Amino acid sequence: MNAPAPSALTGRRFEVRYRIQAATQAVAEEAAAAIALEQSVEVPLEAVFDAGVRENIVGRVVSVVPEGEGTFVARVALATDTTGDDVAQTLNMLFGNSSMHAHAQLLDADLPESLVAACGGPRFGIDGMRRLTGAHGRPLTCAALKPQGLPVEELARLCYIFAAAGIDVIKDDHGISDQFYSPFAARVPACQAAIRRAARETGRTALYAPSLVGSPKALYAQANLLREEGVGAALVAPGLVGIPVFHELVADHLKVPVLAHPSYSGSVRVAPAFIYGKLFRLLGADAVIYTHYAGRFAYSQAECESIAAAARAPWPGVKPCLPVPAGGMTVERAGELVRFCGIDSMLLIGGSLLRAGAALPERTRQFVQAVADSAAAMPQGAAA
Numbered sequence: 001m002n003a004p005a006p007s008a009l010t011g012r013r014f015e016v017r018y019r020i021q022a023a024t025q026a027v028a029e030e031a032a033a034a035i036a037l038e039q040s041v042e043v044p045l046e047a048v049f050d051a052g053v054r055e056n057i058v059g060r061v062v063s064v065v066p067e068g069e070g071t072f073v074a075r076v077a078l079a080t081d082t083t084g085d086d087v088a089q090t091l092n093m094l095f096g097n098s099s100m101h102a103h104a105q106l107l108d109a110d111l112p113e114s115l116v117a118a119c120g121g122p123r124f125g126i127d128g129m130r131r132l133t134g135a136h137g138r139p140l141t142c143a144a145l146k147p148q149g150l151p152v153e154e155l156a157r158l159c160y161i162f163a164a165a166g167i168d169v170i171k172d173d174h175g176i177s178d179q180f181y182s183p184f185a186a187r188v189p190a191c192q193a194a195i196r197r198a199a200r201e202t203g204r205t206a207l208y209a210p211s212l213v214g215s216p217k218a219l220y221a222q223a224n225l226l227r228e229e230g231v232g233a234a235l236v237a238p239g240l241v242g243i244p245v246f247h248e249l250v251a252d253h254l255k256v257p258v259l260a261h262p263s264y265s266g267s268v269r270v271a272p273a274f275i276y277g278k279l280f281r282l283l284g285a286d287a288v289i290y291t292h293y294a295g296r297f298a299y300s301q302a303e304c305e306s307i308a309a310a311a312r313a314p315w316p317g318v319k320p321c322l323p324v325p326a327g328g329m330t331v332e333r334a335g336e337l338v339r340f341c342g343i344d345s346m347l348l349i350g351g352s353l354l355r356a357g358a359a360l361p362e363r364t365r366q367f368v369q370a371v372a373d374s375a376a377a378m379p380q381g382a383a384a
Contacts, residue, residue: 009056012080014112016094019105020072025064031103032061032074038097040078057082073107080112087283088244090115099269106270111282116317119247122286124257125319126344129286132232132257133168134204138375139338141368142324144350146173152182156190163198163206165364169346171235172211174261184210184222192229207232209259216245223253233257238280239264250284259324260285272303277310287322287346295328312344322346331367338374347371
């Protein structure tokens, strides 16, 4: 089949923003021009002889504006035609080769409407998560089954304690996969049975989110087991399984809410608000876990605010998703987290609960009550 003539190119563009480290305005402008070429035609402009390609495909620098000492924000217009409405190809055009430049960071992009329509976003979103858990007027609560190395029976016991004490979502630790000491095929039915037992005794429903990890073939088999066992949610790390695989898994193989885990995503030079609040949301995550400034990781308060804002921001055709601050949260700071994150969030605590040992049920109930009390004390309409 012959390639379409240049006249068939639409000329539509979308804007991408990069942070550039540079000593001067002139150096920043030169770097922005290099990014525009690298992320479009990947050859010097002098090598582009076709007028249609020059006009409709070559990236254009819109502006380069100083941001702070030694940093600039470059706005670049890329051709929508180059994305093919495919998420992997779009990422390739956004930041493929340029991700290897130490002076460049992908900040944000006004993604093409055709790509947004093709991806679809969360199936459940915030309202759907509330409907499934019955958690209204407060942040949802989440706890993690850990540490690694525990047998299936102990993980199921912890799952029951959390569910009976009022936790809304109980997830596997992301490091638990299909190891010999807690194989997936045995762990999932046991933990789901613990969820059902707690529901019979308390009259309320919790969601169990097993960790899905592995090759596409393994992931699809794991998703099938979730359906067979009636499991209510899933945990997947897009950075580990791959962005297009994550999207296909969520769209075609999982019919339950999906929590996106940030594991390995810190290895790329992409702004956290874009990758967690925007990209993972677009690909179908109903809740996005990210490391919070109040924990053991180094994100700033401003970055945490921007992630939560991106996850909940109005976006035509895309449901908002729950921001899930994590990474060393404590029960004692539950009130602070509620005030900072707002009602439309999910608070995830792991080690701060588990260190209670025999007092785990009481400690978990304290966490649940602290979240409810803090939410009740907030002004009406304080969603964010």
